[in-house]
Amino acid sequence: MKIYCAWSYAVLWILLLSRAGNVDGIRPGNLKFGRAPLLERFAWKELDFAYPNERSRQLAIANGEYVPENSLPVGIEIWKNKLFVTVPRWRDGIPATLNYISLDTNQTGSPKLTPYPNWRQNRAGVCGSGLTTVYRIHADACDRLWVLDTGTIGIGETTVQACPYTLNVFDLTTDKILRQYRLRPQDINQNTFIANIAVDLGKGGCDDAFAYVSDELGYGLVVYSWQRNTSWRVTHSYFMPDPLAGDYNIGGLNFQWGEEGIFGMSLSPISENGYRTLFFHPLSSYREFAVSTRILRDEQLSRNSYHEFQVLASRGPLSHCTASVMDASGLQFFNLIDQNAVGCWNSALPYSPANHAIVARHDRAMIFPADIKVNRGLLWIMTDRMPIFLLSTLNYTDVNFRILTTSVQEAIAGTICDNMPWGFGGNQIW
Numbered sequence: 001m002k003i004y005c006a007w008s009y010a011v012l013w014i015l016l017l018s019r020a021g022n023v024d025g026i027r028p029g030n031l032k033f034g035r036a037p038l039l040e041r042f043a044w045k046e047l048d049f050a051y052p053n054e055r056s057r058q059l060a061i062a063n064g065e066y067v068p069e070n071s072l073p074v075g076i077e078i079w080k081n082k083l084f085v086t087v088p089r090w091r092d093g094i095p096a097t098l099n100y101i102s103l104d105t106n107q108t109g110s111p112k113l114t115p116y117p118n119w120r121q122n123r124a125g126v127c128g129s130g131l132t133t134v135y136r137i138h139a140d141a142c143d144r145l146w147v148l149d150t151g152t153i154g155i156g157e158t159t160v161q162a163c164p165y166t167l168n169v170f171d172l173t174t175d176k177i178l179r180q181y182r183l184r185p186q187d188i189n190q191n192t193f194i195a196n197i198a199v200d201l202g203k204g205g206c207d208d209a210f211a212y213v214s215d216e217l218g219y220g221l222v223v224y225s226w227q228r229n230t231s232w233r234v235t236h237s238y239f240m241p242d243p244l245a246g247d248y249n250i251g252g253l254n255f256q257w258g259e260e261g262i263f264g265m266s267l268s269p270i271s272e273n274g275y276r277t278l279f280f281h282p283l284s285s286y287r288e289f290a291v292s293t294r295i296l297r298d299e300q301l302s303r304n305s306y307h308e309f310q311v312l313a314s315r316g317p318l319s320h321c322t323a324s325v326m327d328a329s330g331l332q333f334f335n336l337i338d339q340n341a342v343g344c345w346n347s348a349l350p351y352s353p354a355n356h357a358i359v360a361r362h363d364r365a366m367i368f369p370a371d372i373k374v375n376r377g378l379l380w381i382m383t384d385r386m387p388i389f390l391l392s393t394l395n396y397t398d399v400n401f402r403i404l405t406t407s408v409q410e411a412i413a414g415t416i417c418d419n420m421p422w423g424f425g426g427n428q429i430w
């Protein structure tokens with residue numbers, strides 16, 4: 001039993017490092033590890049939803065609308081007093097795909113998820129008025145929540161395309177949909193699977209907005225222009241997986257995700273030339289790549305700019321990465337799913353392993369850090385044991401899903417990421 005073997009190593013590791021000497025070593029507000037304290041904000045054995053009352057909840061369980069062990073959180077976002085949590089409809093019984101938890105009460109524990117903006121707009125397969133499956137989402141500085149609904153039910157071979165891929169942009173101040181845009185047939189192909197979004201606000205303010213969504217299995221990047229309300233598809237061989245990087249060992253499981261191409265994206269601050277840099281990486285790869293948004297924002301340029309895409313150094317072995325994020329000072333965080341960890345890179349320095357550091361790591365509490373975000377000086381990490389959910393079975397008497405926070409400043413203190421005066425370098429080559 002590989003899983004238990006790996007976990008016993010994890011437990012040993014915690015025992016060695018934990019001053020508490022407690023096997024759990026995991027308590028709200030007191031995770032022992034790494035450089036900075038990691039606060040366990042929320043933790044769940046299984047997800048639960050805020051039904052109007054217990055009777056409706058029991059009814060949903062009885063008729064199969066809610067199957068507690070089928071919900072896996074995959075994405076988070078923070079906006080003011082809301083913490084959003086997305087749950088894809090990979091299996092039956094997911095009552096809502098876009099949800100939030102109120103942060104007002106400063107609660108910890110296992111809060112129930114409240115559908116956003118409401119239950120009605122979370123009905124599966126009701127194309128145009130309901131969200132079917134949502135992965136990673138983004139709240140921008142203009143109080144808009146960017147949500148790409150893949151329209152899919154199921155995972156892998158079982159996937160049914162119930163509705164078209166649709167970008168929904170919500171006004172977070174009114175909870176109303178501001179914009180709904182169906183991807184054009186030319187934007188996708190028969191392999192398309194899009195689970196990530198980056199939002200680029202330019203110098204021109206809220207209307208000067210572009211969304212970039214990464215087609216992980218169809219190997220493309222779809223660009224949406226808010227101003228023009230249109231989209232186009234960019235292709236590049238750097239979006240493909242590295243055939244030598246498709247083998248994974250996570251949570252005691254060995255598996256192959258050899259086909260996973262462009263996935264995580266992060267945007268630099270605006271540099272002197274007026275544009276951001278989009279950093280991106282295929283999931284099955286150890287490399288980071290970069291391209292200026294000057295190229296992506298221009299439909300014609302983006303078609304014919306092979307050499308504008310830059311290759312950065314490899315992160316080295318055990319550095320598969322799903323999510324990444326860059327803060328306003330040019331500090332990038334990226335999850336390291338093979339290492340149950342999150343790393344950092346200060347983009348004032350060249351991109352190389354020597355300039356990377358680990359800021360959070362926990363071999364039990366951080367098995368598969370699925371999403372990370374930075375908000376008001378805090379790094380948020382959501383971990384979900386996804387490979388065990390997909391390939392084996394989660395142990396529902398154990399905690400499976402966690403949302404953790406740590407202070408960015410404390411997390412990078414004393415690491416290479418904190419080594420230089422902060423500030424984004426501009427047009428340099430990484």
Ligand SMILES: *[C@@H]1O[C@H](CO)[C@@H](O)[C@H](O)[C@H]1NC(C)=O
Pocket residue numbers: 029106
């Ligand atoms: C919220 O909880 C944290 C950790 O227990 C505590 O440090 C903080 O002061 C609390 N904030 C409020 C507003 O109660």
Ligand SMILES: *[C@@H]1O[C@H](CO)[C@@H](O)[C@H](O)[C@H]1NC(C)=O
Pocket residue numbers: 179180181182229
């Ligand atoms: C954007 O385009 C879509 C169709 O492609 C259309 O349904 C929608 O009304 C447009 N929105 C705006 C604000 O122009």
Ligand SMILES: *[C@@H]1O[C@H](CO)[C@@H](O)[C@H](O)[C@H]1NC(C)=O
Pocket residue numbers: 004395396397398399
């Ligand atoms: C499931 O998790 C619980 C709580 O951590 C643990 O006591 C139990 O041994 C686990 N079960 C298995 C089969 O590993």
